[in-house]
Amino acid sequence: MSVFLAIDLGAGSGRVIAGIAREGKLELEEMHRFDNPGTDLPGGSHWNIVGLFRDILEGLRRGVKKYGSEIVSIGIDTWAVDFGLLDRHGRLLGMPHQYRDPRHEGMPAVMHALMPEAEIYSHTGITTNFYNTSLHLMAEKELGSPALAAADSLLFIPDLLAYWLSGVKAVERTNASTSQLLDAATGEWSDEVIAALGLPRQIFGKIVAPGTVLGPIRKEVAREIGMENIPVVAGATQDTAAAVAGIPMEGDDALWLSSGTWSIMGMETREPIRTPAAFEARFCNELGVEGTVRFLKNIAGLWLIQECKRQWNLDGETLSYGEMAKLAAAAPAFSAFIDPDDPVFASPGDMPEKIRAWCGRTGQPVPADKGTILRIASESLALKYRVVFENFCALSGRRFERLHAGGGGIQNAFLAQATADALGIEVVAGPIEATSCGNILLQMIATGQLPDLAAGRALVRRSFDFQVYEPHGHDDWQAAYQRFKTVIAR
Secondary structure (H helix, E strand, O other): OEEEEEEEEOOOEEEEEEEEEEOOEEEEEEEEEEEOOOEEEOOEEEOOHHHHHHHHHHHHHHHHHHHHHHEEEEEEEEOOOOEEEEOOOOOEOOOOEOOOOHHHOOHHHHHHHHOOHHHHHHHHOOOOOOOOHHHHHHHHHHOOOHHHHHOOEEEEHHHHHHHHHHOOOOEEHHHHOOOOOEOOOOOOEOHHHHHHOOOOHHHOOOEEOOOEEEEEOOHHHHHHHOOOOOEEEEOOOEHHHHHHHOOOOEOOEOEEEEEOOOEEEEEEEOOOOOOHHHHHOOOEEEEOOOOOEEEEEEEOOOHHHHHHHHHHHHOOOOOOHHHHHHHHHHOOOOOOOOOOOOHHHOOOOOHHHHHHHHHHHOOOOOOOOHHHHHHHHHHHHHHHHHHHHHHHHHHHOOOOOEEEEEOHHHHOHHHHHHHHHHHOOEEEEOOOOHHHHHHHHHHHHHOOOOOOHHHHHHHHHHHOOOEEEOOOOHHHHHHHHHHHHHHHOO
């Protein structure tokens, strides 16, 4: 038996998972789960990075207590784009900001005046979005940030946490590729973009490939968790890259959906696609494992439903996600639609009212109950998947017959079935813990326990159950799709 400890942090919660490899299968066991709430301070919205590190140490301590010498390595993945700035002594210069911090406002115009977005895309393969690292660094520059002036290095959140664990500073490629500052073809920093934006080149340090062993844990970490010399692996540190690695696709059957707070649909390619049509459709090229490119589109995802739940909790009514799915299933179909990617839905705060207001503004029936609100959100999300799916087929010249969906969002059976119905293709759902699986597979490859990703995906296929959703109600969904496109065009 071999055990691999996976640190998996999302933008709302985190956990430390033990991956146990034995008898040709992989088992997952949660060691520690914790919240990751952002905090609004006078200087903006920040992550409690020190609190996260304390929880990570607690999870590792519990893993060591249970599995001891059977532990082979530690790996980490987190959300993308956010970063910390360090001085020349390796000291963190302030708490990292959240990607939803409003400092990005107005920055696209500033950035595009220095280099047009189409030219940036020709280098990086990334369109300009409010969460891009590039915009937040531009904000630091425009605000005259003392931290940026004093910075010696930039580390993305998983790189920073890995540095605190191992003492080794390195920037892992899959996460760096989300920044809009990396060349999508070379996998190295885009000096042209960095220079055009006037950002300090010295802060952009050495990039390492996913699956790089950084070194053993620091002695201070070893004392804290009760075990020495555990290697720290920079796997696919960007959580979507880890999730895609953990979804057992094969051959050309490579259309995937990572379903969580964000929904991200994509395909694996060998070369970036930076055509004018891809730019116009707002598709991005992020880097994956073993030299792959994740050609993808971000979609609002379960954020809509999570925010509805949060608001109703604040209002004094606690509903589980299972209960919410049942309410949606019982509500009338196709009563109204929203565009899940409308900017009005991007920020937190009374999501049910935002959905009602959007329906009213577009001349549709305003939902009066929770079930109808949830059904509108779910059906609209599935239909937005269809828009993105049609773009994938057009841009790739292929017609996909199957969608592989992984992540926590696949537990919403109503949405999974709606996705199959809206796209008109089979949806294979699993594994739920795709991100942790990918994290662990990269550790196993890095430490010689697996030869390559194909063997890792075969291991996942043997180890977990998968749910297959076949499409139904083609005519109804086709009519709904035409109505949806008309509504969102308004």
